[in-house]
Amino acid sequence: MSDFQAPTSKATPSIGDGYSPELMSQFSSYKEAPEATPPTEPTTSRQPLASAKGPRTPNFKRADFLRVEGPRGVSARATVWLRHLGYFIAVILATSITQAALSHVANTASGGLWMLGALTVIYVTATIGTIYFPDARHELMEEARHYAFGIIMIPGVTLAILMWAASHFMSNSSTDVFAHTLGIALPIVYVATVLIPAVLFVLLVSGRRYFSMSRGDDEKAMRTYTRQGFLQQ
Amino acid sequence: MDAISAGVTTLANGLITLAHGAIHPWVALTVIIGLCLTWLASLEVEHMNRVSAGKPVVERH
Numbered sequence: 001m002s003d004f005q006a007p008t009s010k011a012t013p014s015i016g017d018g019y020s021p022e023l024m025s026q027f028s029s030y031k032e033a034p035e036a037t038p039p040t041e042p043t044t045s046r047q048p049l050a051s052a053k054g055p056r057t058p059n060f061k062r063a064d065f066l067r068v069e070g071p072r073g074v075s076a077r078a079t080v081w082l083r084h085l086g087y088f089i090a091v092i093l094a095t096s097i098t099q100a101a102l103s104h105v106a107n108t109a110s111g112g113l114w115m116l117g118a119l120t121v122i123y124v125t126a127t128i129g130t131i132y133f134p135d136a137r138h139e140l141m142e143e144a145r146h147y148a149f150g151i152i153m154i155p156g157v158t159l160a161i162l163m164w165a166a167s168h169f170m171s172n173s174s175t176d177v178f179a180h181t182l183g184i185a186l187p188i189v190y191v192a193t194v195l196i197p198a199v200l201f202v203l204l205v206s207g208r209r210y211f212s213m214s215r216g217d218d219e220k221a222m223r224t225y226t227r228q229g230f231l232q233q
Numbered sequence: 234m235d236a237i238s239a240g241v242t243t244l245a246n247g248l249i250t251l252a253h254g255a256i257h258p259w260v261a262l263t264v265i266i267g268l269c270l271t272w273l274a275s276l277e278v279e280h281m282n283r284v285s286a287g288k289p290v291v292e293r294h
Contacts, residue, residue, distance in 0.1 A: 064282070064285065064286045065281070065282055065285035065286065068285050068286070069285055073281075073285065076281065077278050077281060080274055080277045080278050080281070081274050081278070083274075084270045084271070084273065084274035084277075085270075087270055088266065088267055088270050091263075091266055092263065113258060113259065113262075116259065116262045116263070116266075117258075117262060119262075119266060120262045120265050120266050120269075123265075123266050123269035123270065123273075124265065124269055126269065126273065127269045127272050127273065130272070130273070130276055137276055137280070138280075141273055141276075141277070144273075224290060
C-alpha cells in the first residue's frame with residue numbers, strides 16, 4: 001500500500017493523451033491540456049451569454065442575438081419590420097383604390113370602408129388569438145395574412161375595379177337587362193368576398209381550441225421540437 | 234387596479250367618441266390595424282430572439 005501514489009499531473013484522461021499536440025491539432029474537437037499556471041486575468045473574448053444560464057434566467061437580453069448572429073441578425077429583424085410596414089401600406093392602398101372605384105357605385109358606395117373594417121376585424125382577431133393561443137402564433141399570422149391578402153384584398157380590389165368598369169361603360173337605362181343584373185349581383189358578390197371571410201376568420205380563431213388538429217399542426221410540432229424557427233431554417 | 238380601470242375608461246370613452254363620429258372611421262380603423270401589425274411584427278422578432286438565445290419558443294400550452 002505504501003507504493004500507491006495519487007496521480008498529480010492529470011486527474012482525468014482526455015482525448016489525445018499520448019499523441020503530440022501537432023498531430024492532434026488537426027482535429028477540431030481536440031483541446032490542448034491546460035498549462036500548469038492558468039492565467040490570472042480572465043479573458044474577455046468569450047463571455048457567456050446572459051441568457052445561457054437557463055430558461056429561467058431573469059436577465060434575458062434582447063441584444064444577445066448580436067453575439068450569435070452578428071449584423072445579419074439585425075438585417076433579419078429589420079426585414080420583419082419592413083415586411084409588416086409593407087402590409088400596412090398595402091392595406092391603405094387597397095382600401096383607397098376600392099373606395100375610389102366604388103364611390104359612385106350604387107349599394108356599395110362605402111365599399112372601401114367595409115374592406116378596411118373587415119381587415120381590422122381580421123387583424124384584431126389574430127392579435128387576440130396570439131395572446132390566447134401562444135403555441136399557434138405562427139399559424140395564426142399565416143392565416144391572417146392569407147385571409148387579408150388572398151381572400152379579401154386582392155379579390156376585393158379586382159371586384160371593385162370590375163364594378164367601376166361595369167358602372168361606367170354600360171348604359172344606366174333600366175331597359176339594359178345585363179347592366180341591371182350586374183348592378184344587383186356584383187354588390188352581393190362584393191359583400192360575400194369582403195365581409196363574410198372576416199366572420200369566418202373569427203370563427204376559425206375562436207374554434208381553434210377544438211379544431212386543434214389542423215393541417216399545420218404536424219409541421220408546427222416538428223418545428224417546435226427541432227427548435228427550427230420559421231425564419232431560422 | 235386604478236390603472237386598469239383608467240385604461241378601460243379611456244377605451245370606453247374612445248369608443249363612444251368614435252361611435253359619435255368625432256373621429257373619422259378611416260383614421261380609427263387604420264390606427265387599429267397599425268397597432269395590430271406592430272404587435273404581430275414584435276411577436277415575430279421576439280420569436281427570432283428566443284430562437285437565437287436558446288430560449289423556449291412556446292411559453293405555455
